[in-house]
Amino acid sequence: MTAILLTIWAIICIFDILGPTVIMGFRPLIAGTGAGLIVGDLNLGMAIGATLELTALGVYTYGGATIPDYQTGAIIGTALAAAGAGDFAAKTATGLAIGLPAAVLLASLDPIGRFLPTFWIHRADGYAAEGNSSGLSLMHWTAFIPWAAVRAIPTFLAALAGNTGTVQNLQNAIPKGFIDGMTLVGAILPAVGFAMLLRIMPVGRYWYMLLIGFVLFAYLKVPLLGIALFGLAIAFLFETLRPRTAVGAPPPPTPAAPVSGEAV
Amino acid sequence: MATTNAPTVRLERRDLLASFWRYFWSFQISWNYERMQALGFAYAMEPVLRKLFPNDADYEAALERHLVFFNTNPVVGAPLIIGSAIAMEEAGAPASAEGVKLALMGPLAGVGDTIIWALYNSIIFTIGASLALQQNILGPIFVIVMVAIPYTVARYRQFMWAYGQGRALATSLASGALERVTEGATVLGLIVIGGFIPSIVKIVTTWDYQQTLTVTGPKGAQAVTNKVPVQTQLDAILPFMLPVLLTAFVYWLLKRYNLNPLWAIAVVFVFGLIVGWLGWFAPALPTPPAAA
Numbered sequence: 001m002t003a004i005l006l007t008i009w010a011i012i013c014i015f016d017i018l019g020p021t022v023i024m025g026f027r028p029l030i031a032g033t034g035a036g037l038i039v040g041d042l043n044l045g046m047a048i049g050a051t052l053e054l055t056a057l058g059v060y061t062y063g064g065a066t067i068p069d070y071q072t073g074a075i076i077g078t079a080l081a082a083a084g085a086g087d088f089a090a091k092t093a094t095g096l097a098i099g100l101p102a103a104v105l106l107a108s109l110d111p112i113g114r115f116l117p118t119f120w121i122h123r124a125d126g127y128a129a130e131g132n133s134s135g136l137s138l139m140h141w142t143a144f145i146p147w148a149a150v151r152a153i154p155t156f157l158a159a160l161a162g163n164t165g166t167v168q169n170l171q172n173a174i175p176k177g178f179i180d181g182m183t184l185v186g187a188i189l190p191a192v193g194f195a196m197l198l199r200i201m202p203v204g205r206y207w208y209m210l211l212i213g214f215v216l217f218a219y220l221k222v223p224l225l226g227i228a229l230f231g232l233a234i235a236f237l238f239e240t241l242r243p244r245t246a247v248g249a250p251p252p253p254t255p256a257a258p259v260s261g262e263a264v
Numbered sequence: 265m266a267t268t269n270a271p272t273v274r275l276e277r278r279d280l281l282a283s284f285w286r287y288f289w290s291f292q293i294s295w296n297y298e299r300m301q302a303l304g305f306a307y308a309m310e311p312v313l314r315k316l317f318p319n320d321a322d323y324e325a326a327l328e329r330h331l332v333f334f335n336t337n338p339v340v341g342a343p344l345i346i347g348s349a350i351a352m353e354e355a356g357a358p359a360s361a362e363g364v365k366l367a368l369m370g371p372l373a374g375v376g377d378t379i380i381w382a383l384y385n386s387i388i389f390t391i392g393a394s395l396a397l398q399q400n401i402l403g404p405i406f407v408i409v410m411v412a413i414p415y416t417v418a419r420y421r422q423f424m425w426a427y428g429q430g431r432a433l434a435t436s437l438a439s440g441a442l443e444r445v446t447e448g449a450t451v452l453g454l455i456v457i458g459g460f461i462p463s464i465v466k467i468v469t470t471w472d473y474q475q476t477l478t479v480t481g482p483k484g485a486q487a488v489t490n491k492v493p494v495q496t497q498l499d500a501i502l503p504f505m506l507p508v509l510l511t512a513f514v515y516w517l518l519k520r521y522n523l524n525p526l527w528a529i530a531v532v533f534v535f536g537l538i539v540g541w542l543g544w545f546a547p548a549l550p551t552p553p554a555a556a
Contacts, residue, residue, distance in 0.1 A: 018292040021339060022412040024385070029393050033404040043399045050396035050403065053389055054464055055529065060381040063373070064300055064335065068526065100533070104526060117296035121303050121331070124294075128327035131320050133310055136327065140307040143294030177541035184540030185533055187466040187547035188510060192528050194461050195514035197386055197453075200378075203515075206454050213458025218503045224391050224456075224463060231455035235448040242447075 003159035005038045006079055010155040011148045013071050018147065025071065028052035028099075032074035039082040047088075048081065048095035049074045051186040052103065057193030058200060066110045072151045073103025076158040083162035090174065093182035102158070109150040116146035209234075270356025271316040280350065282311040284423050287346055288416075291338050300335035305346065305365075312350050329358060336369040337376025343419045345369060347426030348433045355430060364433065375442050383453040385411075390460050461511050462504035466547040468495045469506065495549060506545075 013025030013034070024030055029049045036045015056070045077099020081091045120143035127135030203210070216222040216230060287308040294303040309330045317323040330349070336342050345368050352361035388410045395403030426433055471494040479488045498505045514532065517523045539545045 015293065018295065019290045020288060021415055023408050024389075024411045027385075027389060027407075029389060029396060029404060029407060033396065033401075042401065046396040046399060046401070046404065050393035053393040053396075057386045057390065058382050059525070060377065060385075062377050062381075064295070064297070100529070104529075111297075114295065114297050117294050117303075118298040120294060121296055121299055124303050124306070125328070125331060128306065128331055129324055131324040131327065133314065133327075136303075136310060137307060140290065140294045140303050143296065143303065144290075147293065147295070177543075178537075180543065180546070181537035181540035184467065184545060184547055185536035188507075188536050189529065189532055191461075191465045191507065191511040191514050192525065192532050194457055194465065194511050195518055195528065196525050197382065197457060198511075198515050199518050200382055201450060201454060201457075203454070206451060209451055209454035210458035213455040213460070214462060214504075214508070215458075216455075217459035218462050222459070224394060224459065227459035228387055228391065228452075228456050231452040234455055235452035238451050239444050239448040242444075 002039060002079070003156055003163065006035060006075055006159045007152045007156040009034050009038060010072055010075050010151045013075070014147055014151050015144065018144070028056060028070040028074035028103075031071035032078050032099075035075040035078035036082075039079055041078075041082045041091075044082055044088065044091055044095065045074075045078040047092045048077050048099055051092075051096055051189060052077070052099055054190035054193050055100070057190070058197035059193070064114065066107050066114070068103040069106035069110060069151070070099075070103045072106050072155055073099040073101075075155055076102045079155075079159045080162045086174070089183060090179050092186065093179045094174070096182055096186050097178075102154075106151070106154060109154070113147045113150040117143035271354060273316055273318070275312060275315065275350070275354050279312055279315050280347075280424070280427060283308050283346065283350060284343070284420065286311065287343060287423070288419065291342060299331070299333045301338070301342070302331050302334050305334045305342075306330040308346055309349065309353070313353065316353055326353065326358070329362065332362075334365060334369060336373040337380060339380050339415055339419060340376030340422070341369065341372030343423035344372060344426040344433075347423040348429065351427045351430035351433075368433075368437070371442075375446055378446055379449045380415075383449045387453065387456050390456075390464060394464055462507050465507035465511055467506045467510060467545050468547070468549050469498070469545050470495075470543060470549065493549070 009031075013031045015025075016023050017026035025034070029046075029052075032045045032049020032052065033042065034045070036042045036049070039045070052070050052074050056068070059067050059070070061067055077095040080098050081095030084091060084094050086094070120139045124136055124139040127133075127139060212234065213227055213231065216227050217224075222230065287304070291304040291308065292301055294307070295301060296303075306327055310327065313323055313326040313330070317326055336345060345365055348364050348368075349361040352358070352364065388407055392403040392407035392410075395406065397403075429436055472491040473494060474489055475492045476487055476489045479486050502508070510532075514528050517531070518525065518528055536545075
């Protein structure tokens with residue numbers, strides 16, 4: 001039963017990001033929390049999801065690129081960790097040790113889910129030529145099947161494996177050093193998330209903004225939300241004070257070429 | 265050239281809503297490598313096109329016209345472009361609709377991905393995740409609220425605004441406003457990351473070193489050995505020095521060697537596992553026994 005619920009949750013998570021985007025289910029924080037709720041250990045799901053989340057900051061599918069499947073990794077990691085034995089730290093360590101490699105491995109299935117709907121769109125071409133709107137709708141909605149399947153099937157299999165007790169046997173053999181190590185890994189992996197975020201930002205030009213945030217936290221002990229609000233104020237101030245003539249740096253998006261000359 | 269008859273039908277609000285909700289619920293579910301969001305775009309346009317083109321031939325041509333390659337940010341960008349494409353189809357200017365799609369999908373993808381994914385989401389999710397790590401359920405709830413409401417409002421307003429702007433859309437967007445928003449968001453993002461790094465990345469060293477001092481007391485010169493935690497010394501120089509150095513190192517690896525993020529994760533993973541296992545470093549110093 002848990003396995004089925006987890007599978008449905010994995011499908012909801014991918015559906016959300018492709019469609020409504022109201023819960024951001026494809027982020028590990030949300031996916032892991034939901035999985036925690038399903039397996040009856042909310043805190044475990046939150047801890048595993050939050051750690052993976054901070055590793056994956058700024059990691060999104062830009063232009064349709066494949067990225068580690070953190071959402072399914074968080075679900076599988078939570079499911080298997082909850083099935084195991086040990087205290088909270090040991091379970092969290094197990095969840096991370098499973099979830100992170102799972103996210104990377106599952107990334108190899110993602111291209112399959114992105115490739116298969118190509119067949120659907122060719123069918124849709126045919127329906128469009130006939131003006132068959134229900135056929136078009138059918139192709140649109142069923143093209144989601146490959147997307148869901150590449151996540152649902154591994155989740156289901158992993159959740160089933162979690163029920164057989166193999167995880168528990170495995171976990172009894174875990175040395176304490178491993179748990180200490182994995183706890184540290186969880187605490188420092190966010191460095192990768194922040195570094196990836198910084199890589200796509202103009203650090204060279206605005207390095208001093210980083211310094212402002214650092215001083216606010218490290219010396220003035222401002223809480224995170226306070227830093228965000230302060231940053232918002234600075235951003236508005238910065239844009240207000242900036243000379244408007246400087247706007248002409250990179251040319252804004254060029255207007256559509258054929259706006260005036262309609263081809264008839 | 266096929267002669268396209270300018271539609272004589274006027275769209276009503278419920279036609280626009282029909283299209284919006286189709287976009288809202290399912291825009292990317294048929295995403296594929298070949299044409300990416302094309303089918304989602306055509307699916308969202310379909311009710312409007314049916315209404316505008318009662319003639320089957322025109323309707324079929326319109327569907328095919330919107331089944332071409334399309335890809336942009338689904339939250340900031342796509343609703344704007346669908347809204348303006350509808351306005352142009354209604355105005356009997358299908359070529360303008362195609363032009364706007366081509367001209368805007370790239371730039372809006374860049375702006376949308378930067379503002380929504382990289383900046384806004386990273387801030388919201390870092391706050392949510394740090395609450396969740398303290399086993400506070402408000403973390404995930406905070407994130408969902410901060411996603412569900414602003415996203416939905418922003419998507420709806422973009423869609424309706426772009427429909428209202430119609431042909432003036434490209435000019436409106438070209439006023440430099442987008443660039444200013446991106447710039448401001450970047451400033452905000454960097455300030456926040458500057459504060460997030462020391463608060464989220466947690467590593468301290470558990471090393472001590474022996475300090476031997478020669479103390480001259482009443483009994484003459486005497487060697488006194490005491491243990492000094494290295495971390496205390498580091499904190500005296502710069503608080504949160506290790507988290508900052510570690511992040512800077514990973515950033516340098518990514519930037520200098522254009523390292524695949526997976527390798528960066530692997531490096532940090534192995535490093536953390538080894539030094540944590542050996543007990544050299546830890547997320548936090550063990551709380552000292554209460555001093556008598």
